[in-house]
Amino acid sequence: MSDICLKGAKEICEAVGENPRNITDLVRDKGLPAWKRDDKGSWRALPEDLQRWIREQRDRHISNYVFRERLESAVD
Template sequence: MERGESTFDICLKGAQAICEAVGENPRKINELVRDNGLPAWKKRDKGSWLALPEDLHRWIREQRDRYISNYVFNK
């Protein structure tokens, strides 16, 4: 098992696993949480980032809905 991998689908642990799930750069997780509302947290601001898969699914759909109109062209 590699670092950041989990054997359960209950909660993702680590910036790498969370950002891979939503197609973002793990180096930007602080910015994603602070500025873009990525639903991830740390316990008492310590340790690894945590996120629930269903929250990440909802967040990525919200991102899609917010930005998809930029790429829809009328014929």
């Protein structure tokens, strides 16, 4: 059954490499696809939603490093 849904801030955040203490901020500010039923109980998330979110994070931020590497190579 754990393949269907991750449960709890610790399990969810471990899956995406984040600190469980920050789950509320990640959901609210960064769009982490996790929820609480009726705003109570444990956090829940679907693995496929977390995979999509982590890929979006990668795509959004990877250009910062690619651009920086190209700029540093041009200066050398």
